[in-house]
Amino acid sequence: MIHEILFYLSIAVILSTLVPFIRHDFWVFRIFEYPRLQKLVLNILVIVAILIFAYPQQTTDYLVFVAMLINISYLVYLIFPFTIFGKKQIISSLERSGNNNLKVFIANVYQENKKASEYHKEINTCDPDVILMVETDKWWQTQMDTLTKRYPFQLKIPLANTYGMLLYSRFELQDGEIKYLVKSDIPSIETLVKLPSGQLVKLFCLHPEPPVPQENPRSTERDMEILMVAKKAKESKYPVIVMGDLNDVAWSYTTELFGKVSGLLDPRRGRGFFNSFNAKYFFLRFPLDHIFCSPSFTLSSINRLASCGSDHFPMCVDLQYNPKAATKNDVPEASNEDLELANEKINTEL
Structure with missing residues (x-):
């Protein structure tokens, strides 16, 4: 009985790793990109259990066991860049320079959450220059507008559909625009x-739809919005920061693209x-809230802050503009195939 359970559990773990290779936009395929760390832990536990309780005896057992070893190696390969042992993509700042630093705070507040005071505490802890809050309706705007004296420059789109956004800045904002890149109700x-x-510095703030049945069964619109901003960032004559809840994990093929x-x-x-989500369940946590920057930045600090009643943890990231860093940072490059894929996704008919 134990032997059969472990055999079929091994097959399930292997299949869960293979499913994301199917480049289909339907949520069933995309959702399996999220739990890579969880799959790695489960893979290790199953291998240990096999060695203790059901050591391979038949040829099929050995084949599945070898496949599990290959699977665990592949998962380690995928996850390794995001561990402290991986290569840093952006170098650390030698010292903080207030004139060229931009500290940002991002938070998906969970619209039904009413613990606004907790966010004020975390904002005081982070002491950011720019604050982005998403899933914010008019109630949340009322609660956060007490920041106005310290953060006089603002762009606000409170919405009741969980896609509202509030942006507060102590630094001057210029040419600010509210865009609806893909759908008329998602700014x-x-x-x-x-x-x-x-x-x-050019700032892009995003919160596209997640590929889940209750929101959107496909990742098409999410991927389209993310890649449209990627092209805008590449074409910008200013250094760029992109931030927000992208509803995609850091290691997905869309985020890598x-x-x-x-x-x-x-x-x-x-x-x-x-991992900024899920704040309520420690075993289901993924990095969904992102801050990306141009190669002309260094990193002064990055912190996940305390839970504030939402299903997302707030994030606080301190970046320093330093053009000399561009030659030292590990800058990703797109192949012709990557660019063709991105254009194909951007031009998909909805």
């Missing part, structure tokens, strides 16, 4: 932020997972 923000040094097409860097690489 994004594009604006320039003026650092104390006078340097302008975003990095290649945009040329932007992920500060988590070489530093840790910084």
